[in-house]
Amino acid sequence: MEVGDSIPELRVTPDRFLPHRYAGASGDFNPIHIDREFATQVGLPGNILHGLYGMALVARANAAAAGGDPRALRRLSVQFRGMGVPEHEIVVSGTVSAVDGDSVSVDTLAEQSGKQIIRNAVAELRLG
Amino acid sequence: MPVDASAKGKRYPPFEYEVGKEKIREYALAVGEDDAVYFDRAAATGAGLRDVPAPPMFAVVYSAGAMAPAILDPDVGMDFARMVHGGQEFVWGEPVCSGDTITTVAECKDIFEKDGKAFYVFESVSTNQDGQEVVRGTWTNIVRGI
Numbered sequence: 001m002e003v004g005d006s007i008p009e010l011r012v013t014p015d016r017f018l019p020h021r022y023a024g025a026s027g028d029f030n031p032i033h034i035d036r037e038f039a040t041q042v043g044l045p046g047n048i049l050h051g052l053y054g055m056a057l058v059a060r061a062n063a064a065a066a067g068g069d070p071r072a073l074r075r076l077s078v079q080f081r082g083m084g085v086p087e088h089e090i091v092v093s094g095t096v097s098a099v100d101g102d103s104v105s106v107d108t109l110a111e112q113s114g115k116q117i118i119r120n121a122v123a124e125l126r127l128g
Numbered sequence: 129m130p131v132d133a134s135a136k137g138k139r140y141p142p143f144e145y146e147v148g149k150e151k152i153r154e155y156a157l158a159v160g161e162d163d164a165v166y167f168d169r170a171a172a173t174g175a176g177l178r179d180v181p182a183p184p185m186f187a188v189v190y191s192a193g194a195m196a197p198a199i200l201d202p203d204v205g206m207d208f209a210r211m212v213h214g215g216q217e218f219v220w221g222e223p224v225c226s227g228d229t230i231t232t233v234a235e236c237k238d239i240f241e242k243d244g245k246a247f248y249v250f251e252s253v254s255t256n257q258d259g260q261e262v263v264r265g266t267w268t269n270i271v272r273g274i
Contacts, residue, residue: 012160025151025158027192051213056159056185063184068163070181070223077217077266 001096001104001127007065010092012057014049018086022053049084054110054118061092062106062123074103075124084110084117094123102127131246131274133239135203140234143194149180149226156183172225179225187218187263191252194232195267198250204236206248207271214247214270222260229257237266246271 001007019033028050031038039047055078066072084090094108104125110118149169156166161183164171172180182189198204224230231254238249252265 021158025155026188052188055216059185070184073184075219079215080213
């Protein structure tokens with residue numbers, strides 16, 4: 001990988017029940033993620049995706065770019081902005097910003113319907 | 129009204145989590161991991177891992193029990209109606225595998241005000257049964273309109 005290279009895009013369309021499965025897997029049962037009625041009552045467009053689910057997609061895209069080894073991802077920092085919703089495609093894309101020996105930094109973002117839901121994400125990968 | 133930063137520096141009790149192969153499978157399926165190492169012990173050991181590894185972001189699963197008392201602490205006093213999870217960082221160390229016992233300690237690292245918002249920054253440090261650090265998390269929550 002060289003500075004300026006793009007990592008392979010990750011495209012995922014979470015289905016209607018993904019927030020429920022992620023709630024069970026993560027233990028985060030905040031009703032804004034799993035109860036459409038509650039979510040609309042508090043002014044959201046509907047039940048929204050967990051931010052940390054989006055971060056997991058960013059982690060996946062970066063680990064895959066490093067060959068898929070779970071040990072390759074050394075650091076990941078993200079900012080959550082806006083909100084993701086089920087049943088619309090999420091696109092994770094990234095560009096190599098620095099290379100130092102076997103250590104690579106990737107500037108990454110996740111977008112949905114043209115809006116960023118995760119921005120200023122920086123991943124540090126160690127290539128094995 | 130200035131933000132109350134008196135909880136800055138407060139530490140919370142350690143939380144112990146035993147990592148299981150089937151919980152890793154459930155989490156890996158939820159986030160769409162498809163690599164065999166997350167599901168198959170032979171694939172994991174074949175890749176040089178001690179056992180089925182947890183995906184990196186499984187950190188939220190074993191950290192949650194340590195983070196909840198910090199986030200919910202009345203001394204911290206976040207207004208949840210106006211709070212968003214603004215940012216997150218993880219720095220990974222030793223891999224986490226099925227069979228590990230992970231102990232996480234949370235601390236309220238900083239509380240400050242900027243541009244009319246209150247920032248609450250927590251740190252979690254997770255170590256395995258051999259005392260090796262497996263992940264260090266920085267959790268930033270933002271409360272608007274203070």
